[in-house]
Amino acid sequence: MNSLQFHVTEISDAFWRASFNNGPVNLIDLDTIEQLGDLVTRIEEAPALTVVVFDSPNVDFFMAHWDITADRARLATMKPGQTGLHPYADNLVRLSKVPAVTVAAVRGRARGAGSEFLLATDIRFASENAVIGQVDVGLGAVPGGGAMARLARLVGRARAAEIVLGADDFPAALAERYGYVNRVLPDNELDDFVDRFARRIAGFDKTVIVGAKALLDLASLPADEEFGPGMAALLRTAWRPANAARMRDLLDRGLQTPSGVELDLGRAVGEAVAPRGEAHADGRSPG
Numbered sequence: 001m002n003s004l005q006f007h008v009t010e011i012s013d014a015f016w017r018a019s020f021n022n023g024p025v026n027l028i029d030l031d032t033i034e035q036l037g038d039l040v041t042r043i044e045e046a047p048a049l050t051v052v053v054f055d056s057p058n059v060d061f062f063m064a065h066w067d068i069t070a071d072r073a074r075l076a077t078m079k080p081g082q083t084g085l086h087p088y089a090d091n092l093v094r095l096s097k098v099p100a101v102t103v104a105a106v107r108g109r110a111r112g113a114g115s116e117f118l119l120a121t122d123i124r125f126a127s128e129n130a131v132i133g134q135v136d137v138g139l140g141a142v143p144g145g146g147a148m149a150r151l152a153r154l155v156g157r158a159r160a161a162e163i164v165l166g167a168d169d170f171p172a173a174l175a176e177r178y179g180y181v182n183r184v185l186p187d188n189e190l191d192d193f194v195d196r197f198a199r200r201i202a203g204f205d206k207t208v209i210v211g212a213k214a215l216l217d218l219a220s221l222p223a224d225e226e227f228g229p230g231m232a233a234l235l236r237t238a239w240r241p242a243n244a245a246r247m248r249d250l251l252d253r254g255l256q257t258p259s260g261v262e263l264d265l266g267r268a269v270g271e272a273v274a275p276r277g278e279a280h281a282d283g284r285s286p287g
Contacts, residue, residue: 005032005192006039011046015202020056024258027067028113030074036091037081043098048208051201052098053194054106054121054158060108063114064262066136068239068247068255076235080242088113089227092120092145097217099210101201105194106130106181116145119154122213124181125197127190128264130172131266136234136268139250140243144234149222157178169266172218246272 005022020026043052049231053158056062082088090275102121114202118124136143151160155178185193254260259269
């Protein structure tokens with residue numbers, strides 16, 4: 001049986017906390033897709049649930065990124081979800097529309113698929129030590145979980161282009177300035193603040209919360225059909241032979257381990273060995 005990655009604490013009928021824990025750096029993998037789908041269904045079907053807080057006991061990694069060693073064939077052949085999209089994109093679309101307020105309490109790093117998860121939540125509060133970003137392009141792939149559609153609406157086209165195409169890390173203070181997260185708090189205040197905020201919402205009438213959120217969704221969420229092309233582009237671009245040298249270099253330097261390049265991945269993807277024929281960032285030809 002697969003290990004449980006989302007540990008749900010039902011604080012009350014109206015308020016749940018879902019803590020993500022998957023290995024030393026909290027990678028998102030094929031089991032995450034399946035378990036998140038089950039959790040979203042559970043949230044959708046909870047009649048009194050008004051607010052869900054997502055967090056992680058791992059203070060260094062909220063959700064690191066997609067597990068690049070995951071079975072590519074299984075990923076590509078997963079059956080579509082309820083929206084007709086690939087289940088990875090389907091989960092995030094459905095999460096964004098659940099009839100409850102979703103709040104992310106972010107400590108540590110959330111990049112790539114981790115950032116895409118955050119973007120699918122309604123509200124994002126971050127510790128002063130949080131780091132988020134869309135490093136996918138630096139890893140040789142088009143983001144597949146709707147980063148372009150969501151970020152363009154959230155922070156504007158130019159800043160979305162900087163985040164996605166620059167593939168760099170955004171420390172918490174800069175992420176707040178861009179609107180990537182709602183606000184940044186001192187690390188020792190984050191938990192209490194989020195708990196008070198969640199309990200406040202949990203005390204309100206669910207019918208009103210659901211109605212107001214549905215209208216916010218109508219005004220601001222991308223249409224479902226905007227997400228399919230991104231997932232198709234991810235499957236088309238990730239794991240290409242042309243990118244193998246870059247990935248080997250990053251793996252050799254500690255990608256997907258709690259030390260090494262995972263701690264400063266935005267910088268590392270800019271320094272990774274370029275595929276044959278590419279110029280290095282400083283203009284040198286690849287050796």
